[in-house]
Amino acid sequence: MPFGLQTFDSNGVLMLDATHRIGRIVTSFESGATNSSRTVPELQDAGTPFFQITTNADYFAEYFAYPDVTITDTTVSWAFLDYQIPISPFGPAPRRSVVINVGVY
Template sequence: MAAGLTIWDASGNIVLDASHRTLRIIDSVVLDGSNGSRSDPSMVSGGFVSFQSDRYIGWLSGGLIHPQFSFNNGTLTWTYSAKNSAQYDEYQTGILFYGAY
């Protein structure tokens, strides 16, 4: 059975056809600056992330270190690089939404 969303305008023209790869949110997790991972068998064929950060500006003399995301065989992993300056560098925190196609 086909799944997705198709929207037409008043003239019958397709304005959105999202029937090929429909996204499904599996879960969300609050990222606090620590490395971590989540596994789900439905992410084996691919997945997506949407990271909603708490803030966009760090110290003017330091850096804001954002998480790096990767998928491998149904496991989503996020890692943070090491701080260059313990005094001024900050880890980007926020909410991570993740799912599968």
């Protein structure tokens, strides 16, 4: 007879099984407004890394430049995608700091 942890929704559909891979956040940090990188030792041999960005978006969120994030081994890097705001008389989009959540699954 099989055993282990399983959770089901109200219709009896299996939602989570002990054999499923579940992500967990290992660290979170602010990007600031400059291109940079950070070493995250917790990513070493811990599984498949992922990131998620959180920001205080508002009505004018499309008028800001946000970072492009990459993960290589234990290094999380980010570089801002600078662009010109397309509505005159605006110029370059200001960079917006975000929270970068890094985890593994």
